[in-house]
Amino acid sequence: MTRFRWLIAAMAAWSLATVTIPASAAVPPAERAVLEEIYNSTGGASWSNNANWLTGDPCEDAWAGVICIGGPEHHVSELHLSNNALSGTLPGFTALASLQRVNVSYNNLTGPMPDLAGLTALVGFWANDNQFSGFLPELSGLTSLEFFYASANQLVGPIPDISGMTSLKDFRVSTNKLTGTPPPAPSGLLPGGSSLCPNYLHSPSLTDAQWSAATSELDWSRWCTPGFLATASAGAGGSIDGPAAVALLPGETASFTLTPDTNFVIDTTGGTCGGTLAGNTFTTNQVQQDCTVTVTFRPVTYQVTPSAGPGGSITPATPQTVPAGETVAFTAMPNLSYAVDTLLSTCGGSRAGNQFTAGPVTGDCTVTVTFKALPVMAVPSLGEWALLLTGLLAAGLGALRLRRRATP
Known part of the structure; x- marks a missing residue:
């Protein structure tokens, strides 16, 4: 009986061991990476509420403000981080393909607004009362978007074309520095749910009925x-350095700080704004219309001047224009019966035989080569040759006489 019970228990254990237990439905790595980037780039350690962030799985371990939807695996569907002491810049959200709602309002977020391209499930985006700068993101592809709040930031430029976004109900972008003329109002805007002013917007007419109804204003532009x-x-x-687009009231000027790369300098400034360059700061003329500033840069160059003393030459022999930090090669060419004596350079450099490489060049400088005559073997004169031959002849005759005397 005991053996039978043991056998039954063993079979039950084996049966349980062979049953496949569903794996934990963790959030995909790409989505977790976006959440981690949000935390790291917005001072997550200092948030008012960062409970459970970076611990375990965002969905299963309930990271504060993260809401997920189920399925074969979890996907992030909502982010609620408003009034949570976020500071810094937000990364793009495009990897969060199931995202439906984002609320990051009432923080101190800076830099450009995040990229929302491809988020076709996004219903609401609230980013008001921050310090976002630059342009509004492209919205036309967000086919489910109903609520877009970006008021009370530092946004500039035109409102993108939202005229075909029939799902849009509330569109609030007031208290920025947006310019240009608003696009036609989408047909689904609710009365009184939108705001366009104050801004620097232009009205095509004083009675744009759709925008006026959507903002509950007799004239939507009255506060712009x-x-x-x-x-x-x-x-x-x-x-x-700094914003590359500045919104201005008529008669105001804008200043841009131009920063050349290492070994470059400002070359030209142009565009339609007009203005003056003082050091690295370009200040426009008083602006009376949309305008542009263009700047070009050129490499810093120096002149390397070669010279050669008597007895030879140097190639190239003319001054060379050399970009800062680059080198230039010269060849010393001695005349017949001459050799290179010295190669002197105020550029620095190195010598290999008659070749000299000057640089890296950091200023105007010179390369100088001198030559020396080779030693010449002395050639006897005619008189010296005659005396030498006479001596040799006398020595030969003397030797011959001695030989005859010695012969018996």
């Missing part, structure tokens, strides 16, 4: 003061 956008762009070899 029309302004303009000055946009700066930099070519290769440098950059613009």
Whole structure:
């Protein structure tokens, strides 16, 4: 009986061991990576509520503010991080393909707004009352979007075309520095749910009925003061330090700090804004329309001047224009019966035989080569040759006489 019970128990244990237990439905690695980047780039350690973040799985371990939907695996569907002491910049959300709602309002987020491209499930995005700068993100592909709040930031530039977003109900972008003329209002906007002003927007007419109804204003633009956008762009070899687009009221000026790369300098400034360059700061003229600033950079160059003394030459023999930090090669060419004596350089460099490589060049400098005559073997004169031959002849005759005397 005991053996029978043992056999039954063993069979039961084996049966349980062979049953497949479903694996834990963890969030995909790409989605977890986005959440970790959000935490690290916005000072997660200092959030008001960061409970469970970076511990275990975002969904199963209930990271604060993260809501997931189920399935074969979990997917992040909502982020609720408003009024949570976030600071810094937000990464793009495009890897969170199931995202439906994002609320990061009432924080101190800076830099550009996150990329929302491809988030076709996104219903609501709340990012008001931060310090976002730059342009509004592209929204036209967000086919499910109903609520978009970006008021009270530092956004500039035009409102993107949202006219075909029929699902959009509330669109709030007031208290920024947006410029240009708003696109036609989407047909689904609810009365009184949107806000466009204050901004620097221009009205195509004083009676744009759709926007006025959506903002519950007799004239949607009554709180806007029309302004303009000055946009700066930099070519290769440098950059613009700070915002590259500035919104201005009529008559105001904008200043841009131009930063050349190492071994580059500012070459030209142009565009339609006009203005002056003082050091590395370009200041526009008073702006009366949208305008542009363009800047180009060029490499810093120095002149390397070669010279050669008597008895030879140097190639190349003319001054060479050399980019900063680069080298230039010269060849010393002695005349017949001459050799290179010295190769002197204020550029630094190295010598290999008659070759000299100057640099890396850090300023105007010189390369100088001198030559020396080779020693010449003395050639006897005619008189010296005659005396030498006479001596040799006398010596030969003397030797012959001695030989005859010695012969019996």
